[in-house]
Amino acid sequence: MKNLSRPVPPGGTIGIVGGGQLGRMLAMAAARLGLQTCIYNDAPDAPAFQVTPHHVVAPFEDADALAAFAARCDAVTFEFENLPAHAIARLADSVWVAPGADALAITQDRLSEKSFVEKLGLAVAPFRDVSSSEQARAAFADLGGPAILKTRRFGYDGKGQAKVTSAEECAAAFEKFKGAACILEGFVDFAFEASVVAARGADGSFAAYDPPENLHEHHILRSSTVPGRLSPAQGDAAKAIARTIADALNYAGVLAVELFVGADGSLTVNEIAPRVHNSGHWTIEACQCSQFEQHIRAVAGWPLGSPVRHADVVMENIIGAEADAWENLAKGGALHLYGKKQARPGRKMGHVTRLKE
């Protein structure tokens, strides 16, 4: 293992695995701090390749490419959690990796994630392990319906999910996922959705942003509004949930916790994202230190920045062909486009942040 210098000084290189818009915005935040970045992605033409001269194109399982990448970097992080565990272990052999392999292992599997959150004494939706058609039927009978069958791994934006209203539907949905391990989740009755984006330094320091209210359409985030309908007390409770989780994971970096907010004010943990999060994009304009800079600071071992919000704000995603209206979108707010060539349906092409003036 090389002699790791922490904090990584200006001029050092942060490796970012994943070349999408999150990697792109992380690289731009690193540049502001005088840090260089190298992006590792499994396909060329990645959005993040447009904002740094250094990148690697190789499969995420390529041991040699990972080793060479690690050798170029002073610290490594990820823009997404669905990486093979052995790839992370390979990187961690030779370079500081944040968040660590443990945090990724827990959060990339819905069953281990939910079990972990439940053990911390935090509210989660009722859930059952589903590894066979028989278990699928039994789980539905146990939880009652309607419920949602979800693959344990590799789901995002509603992919790998099916709503089921009977034991037979539940078994059929399991078959459709081709034997992938699943969990069945009971429905949570909620008034609205929210999230909390927070950072923990490797030294235990902690900084949470104000929790936005989130609106989803077709399982894709449509908008985040701050302040939303969360009361200040609920906001504090949400931040405390994020801290409990981050401390228990001995986390370094930014994480997001998606929450269901009940009509009775209760907060139920939906899922944890061990990375910067779409519902935190508004921090670029509304806070002195954005979630992207905050993550880079935590990964590089720098002091965390201020998460104080200095404006009310709404962030709206630009999805698919909506990006064609870029000229109009540029009139109304801070426009972010991710450099993606093809505007496929459901694809996140950019976002607009509007500060209330």
Next chain:
Amino acid sequence: MKNLSRPVPPGGTIGIVGGGQLGRMLAMAAARLGLQTCIYNDAPDAPAFQVTPHHVVAPFEDADALAAFAARCDAVTFEFENLPAHAIARLADSVWVAPGADALAITQDRLSEKSFVEKLGLAVAPFRDVSSSEQARAAFADLGGPAILKTRRFGYDGKGQAKVTSAEECAAAFEKFKGAACILEGFVDFAFEASVVAARGADGSFAAYDPPENLHEHHILRSSTVPGRLSPAQGDAAKAIARTIADALNYAGVLAVELFVGADGSLTVNEIAPRVHNSGHWTIEACQCSQFEQHIRAVAGWPLGSPVRHADVVMENIIGAEADAWENLAKGGALHLYGKKQARPGRKMGHVTRLKE
């Protein structure tokens, strides 16, 4: 001339001549809008090369390199004004260039700049053309002292300037500048310095930021504070001055006008910078659309963004060895480091912006 598409659509390429920190921050702003950038610089290892995969290293007089650069770009701009006029003309032959050659020609020469401003009916320091030792003596006798002899071209951060207190000193200073054409400026009695950073679109649209109060040390900007001691009425007057100048230049892009503010409230134009300006760096954090994004919008033919300031703010430059304290500087605010390897005395290494929370 190629078929120019304006506005330049997302995915298009903005060429930036000059690879310093201004070019770097312009490139980062372009990336947020989904635009690509190509940096042209006369030396390798430029700060701006770290934030884009596309660059050219060639002398600013290299006609072939300029032509090839223009061919790669959909629009071209500059991070500094001291470019040979024929290089600009060469670019403008084949690509949209903003600001245009006329604006650069006027503002890169102190004599033409001051004459231009005076003709607009705006206050400037008294000045005289100095092209010989005899003129140097006569100019001093005419204006009285103390006064400042300045080379007409290529001055920045106090370079090419000498304070003179007698006709003989004035002639000696002229000799020291080795025959470079100069002007002699009478001293302006001012209470403090300010500036106004504003943008004009090629369509005549206009957007000005709140004018900061500026503090200089050893001819280098130390800090910009908004709001400073300018009254709201003086702020409006400063914005009106910027608009008068921008309209008269038929300007496209961001410009800055440095001002002396008299104890009686008078505003005297010191100089015009036909580019983004150090005294506007605070707009990154304190405004929805920064001066860098604003300039890219104007150059690309996009609608201008909102210049509304949503927080009180102080920007401080990090000069020379001050950058060694980066870890402490990172604690107190939004830290920007420019990726320069050597912290030479007087060199701008970065800046810190502090929002008042």
